[in-house]
Amino acid sequence: DAMVIQNPRYQVTQFGKPVTLSCSQTLNHNVMYWYQQKSSQAPKLLFHYYDKDFNNEADTPDNFQSRRPNTSFCFLDIRSPGLGDAAMYLCATSRDSGGGWTQYFGPGTRLLVL
């Protein structure tokens, strides 16, 4: 029944060691989003894909990259994680017709940087 799936749920990495988080969806939505959420804060949008078109938020650090090889999958790459990148990373999807662009979230990946 899971519609937006994120793997892994928990990820531990070392300072400066690249890490990749993955997201897949069974909703066939054409828009996929990556958010960063720190404790007790609202999710912060990093970037999103509208089909294959990549849209970066102006304040997203260059250290964060994303790939979307097909409709179902999207990846978040953190090239050189710093201690400040420890957070919950949320993937979400929406469609651009009907449903008012309502976003559906995955369960998140909690990243710990040692």
Next chain:
Amino acid sequence: GQQLNQSPQSMFIQEGEDVSMNCTSSSIFNTWLWYKQDPGEGPVLLIALYKAGELTSNGRLTAQFGITRKDSFLNISASIPSDVGIYFCAGLPMNRDDKIIFGKGTRLHILP
């Protein structure tokens, strides 16, 4: 920029009490969304509102899209322990449907 003011920031209530929270903005939104987030989990959509004045229920939850399109409220009736969590309102701005704006959340605590 566009901001949502969500209140209250936190609530402490007794089990069985009704709860009310709201979001306001100076900007117009096309859609209002209410999410609940449990610790260590992603936000779960509770109610989506698409038309000004719309009143929608989901079990013990009721939410309304304000007539001015600048506000929304969420009510929870007869609260139970599993209602504990953080509730986020979110709006889709009129000029940019692909990006939602989040409120800062309302943290609900239920006293035994």
